Amino acid sequence: MGGTDALHDYDVEIDPPAIEPVEHRIRLDFMAGGPIRRDQLLEKYNSWKGGPENADPWKQSGKTKPDGLKYAEETCLRTFKEEERYYDFFEDDQVLSEAPAFLAHRLRQCRSATDPEEALHSERKRRANWYRKLIPWLNLYQVLKESSYGTLFGSSAGPQPNAEALTRQNTLVGMVVLGDDDQTPSKYARSHNLPAKYVIREADLSCSESSVAVRPSEFGIELPAPLLVGKYTTGGRYPLIPWSDGLVCSCPYKHDQPWRVLCKHELLAAVVASDQNSIFLPVTKGLEIPHRARRFVSPDFSD
Ligand SMILES: [Zn+2]
Known part of the structure; x- marks a missing residue:
C-alpha cells in the first residue's frame, strides 16, 4: 500500500487531493455492510454540532446503525493507530515513503519547523481530529441521513433498497x-x-x-x-x-x-x-x- 501515489508521481502541492488509504477502506467497509435500510437513516441530526463528546445519534434515536458505518468507524481508529509509526520516525524518508501522500508531506514540513516536536504534536492532533470527529461525525453521519443518501432512494424503492x-x-x-x-x-x-x-x-x-x-x-x-x-x-x-x-x-x-x-x-x-x-x-x-x-x-x- 501507499506506493501507488509515488508511482504516479503525485505532487501534493499542485495535484488535487489523493484518495487517502482510509477512503479506500471505508468504501470496502460499506461494501461489506451491504444495502442500508431507510429506517437506518438519521432524520434530525445536525452534523455541524456533532462530535465524539456527544451521545451516538443512532442510540439517541433508537435506530439501528448500519453495519458499513460501524466498520468504517473501526477503520478510522485502526488507521490512526497504524499511522503512529510515521510520527515516531518522521525524519526517516524510507518510513515516510509508505505514508499517505498528504501526511508524508505534512510530516516533512514538521522537520523544518522552528519547534519540530511541537509541530509534530499539532499535526498528530489534527489527524486525530480528522479520524475521530470530521470523518465520522461531520461527514459519514451527515451522508447517512434521510436528506442525503435517502434522497437517492426516490419514491418507488422499498424500505431496504438493494x-x-x-x-x-x-x-x-x-x-x-x-x-x-x-x-x-x-x-x-x-x-x-x-x-x-x-x-x-x-x-x-x-x-x-x-x-x-x-x-x-x-x-x-x-x-x-x-x-x-x-x-x-x-x-x-x-x-x-x-x-x-x-x-x-x-x-x-x-x-x-x-x-x-x-x-x-x-x-x-x-x-x-x-x-x-x-x-x-x-x-x-x-x-x-x-x-x-x-x-x-x-x-x-x-x-
Ligand atoms: Zn458525489
Whole structure:
C-alpha cells in the first residue's frame, strides 16, 4: 500500500487531493455492510454540532446503525493507530515513503519547523481530529441521513433498497466526455458510430455548474474520454473521475470540504459494487467503459 501515489508521481502541492488509504477502506467497509435500510437513516441530526463528546445519534434515536458505518468507524481508529509509526520516525524518508501522500508531506514540513516536536504534536492532533470527529461525525453521519443518501432512494424503492432498486432510479451511464474545444457531440458520435445520447460535452455535466464541484479535465483527464457518469434521481449528472487508483465523485458536496471522504453518490456506488462482489462498478446503461474508469477501490486494499 501507499506506493501507488509515488508511482504516479503525485505532487501534493499542485495535484488535487489523493484518495487517502482510509477512503479506500471505508468504501470496502460499506461494501461489506451491504444495502442500508431507510429506517437506518438519521432524520434530525445536525452534523455541524456533532462530535465524539456527544451521545451516538443512532442510540439517541433508537435506530439501528448500519453495519458499513460501524466498520468504517473501526477503520478510522485502526488507521490512526497504524499511522503512529510515521510520527515516531518522521525524519526517516524510507518510513515516510509508505505514508499517505498528504501526511508524508505534512510530516516533512514538521522537520523544518522552528519547534519540530511541537509541530509534530499539532499535526498528530489534527489527524486525530480528522479520524475521530470530521470523518465520522461531520461527514459519514451527515451522508447517512434521510436528506442525503435517502434522497437517492426516490419514491418507488422499498424500505431496504438493494443495488437493483437503486440502479433503477440512479444509473451509471457509460459516456464519452468531450472537452470544450472538441467537435460537437453529434459530429463526434457520427464519426465514431456511437449513439449521440451517450456523448456529452464536459461543460454540460452537472459538475460544470458549480465552482465547488470538479471537472474531469481539472484532474488531468485528457478529453475526449470514456467515463462513468452517475445520473441520479435527484437530478445531477456527475462523472466518476479515475484518480489515485480509484474513482472520485465530482459533486460539490465531496469537494466543498477537503476533509470529506464520502458523498452519497459514492455510498450508492459502494452498495452497487457490493452487489457485484467486485471493486469494479458496472455500466448500467450506455457505452462500454475501460476497467480503469470503473475501478472504485484500489486493488492494493481489496485483498
Ligand atoms: Zn458525489
